[in-house]
Amino acid sequence: MWMAAHTTTPSSANDLASSPYSGQFSGENIRLGSRGDSYYEYLLKVWIQQENYRNTSLKYLFEMYTEAMKGVKHLLVRKTTPNGLVFVGELPSGRNGAFSPKMDHLVCFLPGTLALGATKGITKKKALESNLLTKEDIENLQLAEDLAKTCVEMYFVTSTGLAPEIAYFHIEGNPEGGPDGGNKSSEYISDITIKPLDRHNLLRPETLESLFVLHRITEDPKYREWGWQIFQAFEKYTKVDSGGYTSLDDVTSLPPPRRDKMETFFLGETLKYLYLLFGESNILPLDKYVFNTEAHPLPVIRSVVQVSNTV
Numbered sequence: 001m002w003m004a005a006h007t008t009t010p011s012s013a014n015d016l017a018s019s020p021y022s023g024q025f026s027g028e029n030i031r032l033g034s035r036g037d038s039y040y041e042y043l044l045k046v047w048i049q050q051e052n053y054r055n056t057s058l059k060y061l062f063e064m065y066t067e068a069m070k071g072v073k074h075l076l077v078r079k080t081t082p083n084g085l086v087f088v089g090e091l092p093s094g095r096n097g098a099f100s101p102k103m104d105h106l107v108c109f110l111p112g113t114l115a116l117g118a119t120k121g122i123t124k125k126k127a128l129e130s131n132l133l134t135k136e137d138i139e140n141l142q143l144a145e146d147l148a149k150t151c152v153e154m155y156f157v158t159s160t161g162l163a164p165e166i167a168y169f170h171i172e173g174n175p176e177g178g179p180d181g182g183n184k185s186s187e188y189i190s191d192i193t194i195k196p197l198d199r200h201n202l203l204r205p206e207t208l209e210s211l212f213v214l215h216r217i218t219e220d221p222k223y224r225e226w227g228w229q230i231f232q233a234f235e236k237y238t239k240v241d242s243g244g245y246t247s248l249d250d251v252t253s254l255p256p257p258r259r260d261k262m263e264t265f266f267l268g269e270t271l272k273y274l275y276l277l278f279g280e281s282n283i284l285p286l287d288k289y290v291f292n293t294e295a296h297p298l299p300v301i302r303s304v305v306q307v308s309n310t311v
Contacts (some may be wrong), residue, residue: 024310028094032072033104033166038293040068041109049290051302056219065117069140072110077143080191081170084152086146087169101169108151108206109293112213114144122288124218141217148214151207152226153188157181158251161233165208166198182252199250203238203262205269205295212277216286234270268297 032040043065047058048189054062065302074094077089088107091098097219108238109179120136127133133141154163166180170191180191208227215223237256238245249257276284 029090111144111148112210157186168193203266208273
């Protein structure tokens with residue numbers, strides 16, 4: 001039922017190799033990108049989906065999610081210079097090692113997950129009116145919005161308006177420089193570096209997933225506006241005349257070189273989230289359905305008594 005991440009490698013609490021014999025982790029790289037993303041997502045989503053057990057046998061999942069997000073905020077969240085974009089970096093050598101201002105596009109699942117964790121799928125307005133949000137929920141929701149802004153700027157900073165697979169961010173005291181995204185009119189051109197080997201775009205869904213979730217929860221129209229701009233860039237640069245869409249080799253150059261390959265998640269996830277972003281909010285409502293990492297909607301399992309009371 002719960003499927004693996006969008007990557008071809010296993011998910012874990014971080015980018016640590018684990019022994020198939022002992023189950024113990026080896027290595028120190030802490031990250032939320034490839035090989036780590038789905039772990040954090042499912043701590044929350046399994047807990048949400050199994051509503052009957054949220055306060056009993058599965059309570060530990062939400063507690064682990066909460067602790068993990070505290071760790072993310074404490075160790076991995078930073079702001080760029082000069083314009084203060086909020087991003088999630090990595091600790092390649094563990095929590096006591098040097099910080100790397102590197103963020104995979106895969107990490108852009110996190111804004112949606114944070115928003116879902118804050119309101120459990122209902123709108124922010126309803127949650128506030130019902131006094132359901134804790135101080136930490138409000139902080140996490142704000143972080144979700146800040147990170148979504150950064151994910152979108154990873155698109156808008158490039159010449160094509162499409163995000164690279166990986167971006168690096170300028171931070172205070174970081175000597176690492178490199179080429180920018182090519183869109184000289186972007187306000188954040190000096191905040192983001194895109195290295196030559198990271199310039200490809202595989203039509204990934206994570207940013208659009210988060211825009212969909214945040215639009216449903218905050219009801220802010222800017223998430224639809226951002227999604228429309230991204231869709232237009234897909235249409236302009238990745239649509240193939242004979243049918244289908246293609247990945248790109250370099251989002252910073254015009255015209256972008258094409259790969260002649262369309263990943264299955266573009267149809268199964270990216271376009272699905274775009275469709276839902278512009279659809280009615282009563283289609284697959286987030287308090288009644290949970291989307292797994294492959295964008296399959298799974299109904300929240302509720303007790304017979306709860307269901308009968310809502311009929």
